[in-house]
Amino acid sequence: MNKPLQRITQTIPVSCNKDCGAGCPLLAHVRAGRIIKITNNPAGTPYMKGCSKGYQAMQAAYAPDRLLKPMIRTGPRGSGDFKTVSWDEALDHAASGLRLIKETYGRDSIIFLGGSGSCRGALHNTSSLTNRFLNMLGSNVKLYGNYSSSASDFVTPFVFGTLEVGIDAGTLQHSELIILWGANIMDTRFGCEYPTRIREAANKGVPVIVIDPRKSNTVKLPHAQWVQIRPGTDTAMMAAVLYELIGNDQVDYPYLEKYCIGFNRVKNYILGSDDNRPKTPEWAEQICGTPAGIIKKLAEMYGNAKPAALIPGLSIQRNIGGEEAMRMAMVLQAATGNIGKMGGASGGCLWDGLPVPECGEMDTADIPGDLFIPEYRWPDAILEGKEGGHPVDIKAIYNVGGNYLSQGSDINKNIRAFNKVEFSVCHEQFMTPTAKHCDVILPASFFLEREDILFPGMNYLFYSGKAIDPPDSVKDDYDIFCELSDRLGFPDKYSEGKTSSQWIEQFIAESEIADVEQFKQTGVYSGKDQMRIGLSDFFADPLKNPLKTPSGKIELASENYAKTGFPAIPTYRGMADEDKYPLRMITPSSLHRINSSYCNIQWFKDRETQALWMNISDAEKRGITNGEVVSVWNSCGKIRIPASVSEDIMPGVVCLIQGFWPDIDDDGTDRAGAANMLTSTEPTEPCMGSRTHSVTVEVGLAKSD
Ligand SMILES: Nc1nc2c(c(=O)[nH]1)N[C@H]1C(S)=C(S)[C@@H](COP(=O)(O)OP(=O)(O)OC[C@H]3O[C@@H](n4cnc5c(=O)[nH]c(N)nc54)[C@H](O)[C@@H]3O)O[C@H]1N2
Numbered sequence: 109m110n111k112p113l114q115r116i117t118q119t120i121p122v123s124c125n126k127d128c129g130a131g132c133p134l135l136a137h138v139r140a141g142r143i144i145k146i147t148n149n150p151a152g153t154p155y156m157k158g159c160s161k162g163y164q165a166m167q168a169a170y171a172p173d174r175l176l177k178p179m180i181r182t183g184p185r186g187s188g189d190f191k192t193v194s195w196d197e198a199l200d201h202a203a204s205g206l207r208l209i210k211e212t213y214g215r216d217s218i219i220f221l222g223g224s225g226s227c228r229g230a231l232h233n234t235s236s237l238t239n240r241f242l243n244m245l246g247s248n249v250k251l252y253g254n255y256s257s258s259a260s261d262f263v264t265p266f267v268f269g270t271l272e273v274g275i276d277a278g279t280l281q282h283s284e285l286i287i288l289w290g291a292n293i294m295d296t297r298f299g300c301e302y303p304t305r306i307r308e309a310a311n312k313g314v315p316v317i318v319i320d321p322r323k324s325n326t327v328k329l330p331h332a333q334w335v336q337i338r339p340g341t342d343t344a345m346m347a348a349v350l351y352e353l354i355g356n357d358q359v360d361y362p363y364l365e366k367y368c369i370g371f372n373r374v375k376n377y378i379l380g381s382d383d384n385r386p387k388t389p390e391w392a393e394q395i396c397g398t399p400a401g402i403i404k405k406l407a408e409m410y411g412n413a414k415p416a417a418l419i420p421g422l423s424i425q426r427n428i429g430g431e432e433a434m435r436m437a438m439v440l441q442a443a444t445g446n447i448g449k450m451g452g453a454s455g456g457c458l459w460d461g462l463p464v465p466e467c468g469e470m471d472t473a474d475i476p477g478d479l480f481i482p483e484y485r486w487p488d489a490i491l492e493g494k495e496g497g498h499p500v501d502i503k504a505i506y507n508v509g510g511n512y513l514s515q516g517s518d519i520n521k522n523i524r525a526f527n528k529v530e531f532s533v534c535h536e537q538f539m540t541p542t543a544k545h546c547d548v549i550l551p552a553s554f555f556l557e558r559e560d561i562l563f564p565g566m567n568y569l570f571y572s573g574k575a576i577d578p579p580d581s582v583k584d585d586y587d588i589f590c591e592l593s594d595r596l597g598f599p600d601k602y603s604e605g606k607t608s609s610q611w612i613e614q615f616i617a618e619s620e621i622a623d624v625e626q627f628k629q630t631g632v633y634s635g636k637d638q639m640r641i642g643l644s645d646f647f648a649d650p651l652k653n654p655l656k657t658p659s660g661k662i663e664l665a666s667e668n669y670a671k672t673g674f675p676a677i678p679t680y681r682g683m684a685d686e687d688k689y690p691l692r693m694i695t696p697s698s699l700h701r702i703n704s705s706y707c708n709i710q711w712f713k714d715r716e717t718q719a720l721w722m723n724i725s726d727a728e729k730r731g732i733t734n735g736e737v738v739s740v741w742n743s744c745g746k747i748r749i750p751a752s753v754s755e756d757i758m759p760g761v762v763c764l765i766q767g768f769w770p771d772i773d774d775d776g777t778d779r780a781g782a783a784n785m786l787t788s789t790e791p792t793e794p795c796m797g798s799r800t801h802s803v804t805v806e807v808g809l810a811k812s813d
């Protein structure tokens with residue numbers, strides 16, 4: 109006899125479409141149309157493991173505060189006063205608003221904010237779908253760079269001539285030493301394989317050195333060693349490590365000769381031949397707050413271990429001079445001969461650092477243009493416009509897959525920018541602070557509610573099936589854009605007459621996947637080689653396969669880089685003059701959120717309380733005890749939250765985990781602990797990217813209300 113339908117559990121392969129390297133292969137267990145649990149997908153390798161965000165994703169899909177109906181704003185921006193309307197009314201309103209802006213101010217007056225919401229999909233990709241739409245509308249103004257990796261993306265081609273400098277995570281099984289330099293891999297994930305691979309190495313007894321101002325969860329790995337460092341001073345410590353390697357004769361000169369140019373110029377800087385200031389561990393101790401003896405020990409371990417993988421987090425480049433920290437990490441891996449070797453690494457960003465299997469994806473229909481604004485400075489561009497030297501006057505915001513009133517630096521400035529534009533549209537799943545400031549909100553589906561192909565940034569493709577139906581009145585971003593395109597006069601251009609599933613079929617047909625049925629059934633397609641190391645052709649034969657740098661070699665000194673106005677070699681820069689408050693603040697990510705996503709979801713909220721991490725000595729100086737409510741302030745803003753006082757963070761540094769939506773009271777104080785109340789939009793140069801870890805603050809006991 110057949111089982112009644114409600115007792116049959118189906119399993120459907122799904123894959124988190126999130127910005128943490130994403131693409132963990134998972135299985136949704138569905139009974140009577142509802143997900144009852146999500147587990148790892150056994151079709152993946154045992155190294156592919158999800159995290160709480162994937163296993164509990166249904167908590168977000170079924171959250172009571174999901175946006176279910178289109179809305180139009182009725183009260184002042186930010187008030188949260190909206191009326192629920194029909195889809196027709198909302199889409200008509202959005203289309204006519206955009207048309208009016210375009211006709212009144214020209215096509216280049218609309219800016220796209222967001223994109224990271226679901227940024228790994230071939231089709232349901234908040235970035236490419238929105239870019240395609242705005243390009244077809246004729247809007248030409250583009251944001252360049254991103255909050256994540258601007259400095260790294262900027263410098264890597266100067267050194268290697270390419271961004272493809274990563275490794276497959278499996279190659280770490282050959283490492284004799286892993287240095288996680290500002291990388292909290294166990295929480296701040298770079299895809300689904302790194303945590304298990306690094307844990308495996310640690311379990312085997314491979315030393316894992318974690319260089320971080322705070323005791324992150326990664327420090328809790330077996331045999332892990334925590335090296336404390338003041339934020340933003342990584343270049344200085346790296347220079348001192350190199351000083352030691354040179355002095356201990358642990359530099360691989362034949363390797364440098366064969367594969368690199370410019371080491372002698374770096375060496376002159378390190379030895380102080382140019383500026384009379386040798387970059388000794390004692391010199392670095394003053395800057396980094398790390399005892400010289402520890403720096404010497406680190407250099408000794410590094411010089412002796414072959415091969416060694418120095419893996420930088422993106423945190424080290426989200427700093428003033430973050431460009432140089434990335435370049436110096438590459439110099440270290442070159443000096444020790446660890447680039448291009450199994451078990452080594454390039455010293456560059458691991459993320460998305462190698463080609464992925466061939467597969468079709470949504471075309472953004474780019475149009476040539478020259479109106480570029482650095483993403484980090486979008487609110488400045490809106491507030492200051494052409495008069496302030498920006499290329500355009502922005503009059504409208506199109507927000508999809510972003511929550512920049514929480515995540516963009518300087519929330520107060522961002523609110524002013526949102527209040528200045530004449531029109532704003534948002535596709536969202538939740539009433540985020542950003543959605544609250546928009547004129548039209550269109551409720552969007554969740555990744556579990558639609559079919560897609562995922563690019564997890566490894567040599568894999570994942571298929572993510574539609575596990576559940578979206579709530580009745582919720583649409584996919586793709587369908588929303590199709591309907592708007594109809595209204596704005598390019599009906600067939602956007603969709604090319606295809607439904608979502610027809611696009612997916614097409615992308616798979618364009619892919620290298622031979623067995624489509626198996627791909628859809630298992631959810632996993634593996635590229636051929638899972639043990640790749642970036643630049644392997646070059647290392648196999650540097651003369652036959654030169655790099656795309658001017659010299660054809662790895663450029664540790666780059667004349668092209670010098671044209672940006674900064675030295676050809678990486679040097680330590682220091683903090684900016686305006687950063688005058690006594691404590692440095694870092695704002696890293698949480699295991700239980702992806703940026704600010706899920707910060708409103710009860711299951712995730714229950715697992716983390718926001719508090720300001722503070723060292724005991726800094727707290728004592730200010731008369732603060734553990735758990736007391738403190739004010740944290742600088743020239744950008746002010747927050748009030750409890751202090752968490754311990755030795756888990758080094759003296760002189762405080763830490764506020766990022767990704768809490770601000771809750772700003774009438775006197776302008778945030779009570780949620782939103783990190784970006786205190787960050788500034790002053791970028792690191794020349795990349796014009798984020799410097800959210802180069803922030804100073806003061807802390808004091810909050811006066812009771
Ligand atoms: N769980 C989870 N995973 C994520 C994300 C998330 O929100 N949640 N976000 C994803 C995204 S979008 C990105 S771009 C990446 C971000 O990746 P990262 O930038 O690497 O992440 P962070 O958590 O900011 O920082 C990593 C560690 O560096 C430390 N740190 C901070 N400043 C410094 C510094 O100046 N020097 C040194 N040596 N250490 C420092 C922090 O304390 C933290 O433990 O992570 C991705 N992965």
Ligand SMILES: Nc1nc2c(c(=O)[nH]1)N[C@H]1C(S)=C(S)[C@@H](COP(=O)(O)OP(=O)(O)OC[C@H]3O[C@@H](n4cnc5c(=O)[nH]c(N)nc54)[C@H](O)[C@@H]3O)O[C@H]1N2
Binds near residue numbers: 555703
């Ligand atoms: N202080 C500080 N600030 C930071 C950082 C830091 O380290 N410190 N990290 C920075 C980094 S690296 C990044 S990448 C940014 C990220 O900042 P954001 O791009 O703003 O990322 P989220 O906060 O995750 O917001 C994504 C939004 O997209 C929505 N969403 C998810 N999926 C979909 C979908 O399919 N369709 C639609 N329409 N919406 C969807 C979610 O509900 C969520 O509100 O934050 C940056 N901000």
Ligand SMILES: [Mo]
Binds near residue numbers: 127255256257
């Ligand atoms: Mo990011």
